[in-house]
Amino acid sequence: MKKIFLGLLIMISAITLISCKSDGLIKIGILQYVSHEDLDDARIGFIKALEENGFKDNVNIKLTILNPQADNNVMQLQAKKLVRSNDLILAIATPAALAIVNEVKEQGKNTKVLFTAVTDPVDAKLVNSLENHGSNITGTSDLTPIDRQIELVKELKPDAKKIGIIYTASETNSKAQADIASMEAQKLGLSAITKTISTIGDLAPIFNSLVVNDKVDAIYIPSDNLLSSNIGQLNELNIAKASYQVPIIASTTFQVREGAGITLGLSYKNLGIQTGLMAVDILNGKDIKEIDVEMIEKLELAINKTSLIEILKLEIDALLLDRADIIFE
Structure with a gap:
């Protein structure tokens, strides 16, 4: 009897294992570099686009979502796991995209990879070109119109002479944006003073130095993961130095909602939806090699009236307010 029972148990276990491996679900992995609202929104938008086009978790697809919280060692392990067991992978932010692409090469696989929240995929060597890339890697860039920002x-300040630029030194996407911002500032006759931080502990002395010592007229921040994760601290510093009337020019709607002054920027949820629609095309049979890298399609002029008018005491042109897509009060 014990032998019969043991035999049945082994048989049941084998059947269960086979059924788990052949469940018929398309495996989609998501590697999100770190948690902050911009990247969270990109993930939410991606999944929303899948669901609205008939691809639902545990129905016809299986989602695996991993987040190393910016820990590179953990990210390498998570990338290895996702590449090993998924048919399609979304990488959110440049470090995550690089980890996935490197792991695909390491494992010698042909896994389809989408990226989003990547500023310059060519410079990051994710693709050779935005069009006709001819690879299993494509996605969406979050490069905003820095010149217009x-x-x-x-x-805001017609007589402005100086602009401060802050970004995280280790984030290549942020450096690319900062370099463009500096160049565009010079075109407008603004002298640009660029400062980098390595940890969030560097932010206060850098910010205060730009405002008090360098006497900048405004500060620009790119779509930087470390700064976005700590946007509250940046805005607290700005409030503490409100008498200097230095507005923060941001890159994303989220940054403005959380207290920065103004942006002509992007909604990462919309960017995620745009990337999700690319995934839908792939799942419906389109060759990923034929899908060009896309830029953000929808921009939003966002203004935080509380920050600019109530805290910094700036006078805002009524025409600028009329042009705004979103006003936070």
Whole structure:
């Protein structure tokens, strides 16, 4: 009897294992570099696009979502796991995309990879070109119109002479944006003072130095993961130095909602939806090699009236307010 029972148990276990491996679900992995609202929104938008087009978790697809919280060692292990067991992978932010692509090469696989929240995928060597890339890697860039964002300095302060730029030194996507911002500032006759931080502990002395010592007229921040994760601290510093009337020119709607002054920027949820629609095309049979890298399609002029008017005591042109897509009060 014991032998019969043991035999049945082994048989049941084998059947269960086979059924788990052949459940018929398309495996989709998501590697999100770190938690902050911009990247969270990109993930939410991606899944929303899948669901609205008939691809639902545990129905016809199986989602695995991993987040190393910016720990590179953990990220390498998570990338290895996702590449080993998924048919399609979404990488959110440049470090996550690099980890996935490197792991695909390491394992010698042909896994389809989408990326989003990547500023310059060519410079990051994720693709050779935005069009006709001919690889199993494509996605969406979050590069915003930095030239038009810098122009907002002159709209807020027509007599502005200096702009401060802050970004995280280890984030290549942030450096690319900062370099463009500096160049665009010079075109407008603004001298640009660029400062980098390595940890969030560097932010206070850097910010205070730009405002008090360098006497900048505005500060620009790119779509930087470390700064976005700590946007509250940046805004607290700005409030503490409100008498200097230095507005923060941001890159994303989220940053403005959380207290930065103004942006002509993007909604990462919309960017995620745009990437999700690319995934839908792939799942419906389109060759990923034929899908070009896309730029953000929808921009939003977002203004935080509380920050600019109530805290910094700036006078805002009524025409600028009329143009706003979103006003936070």
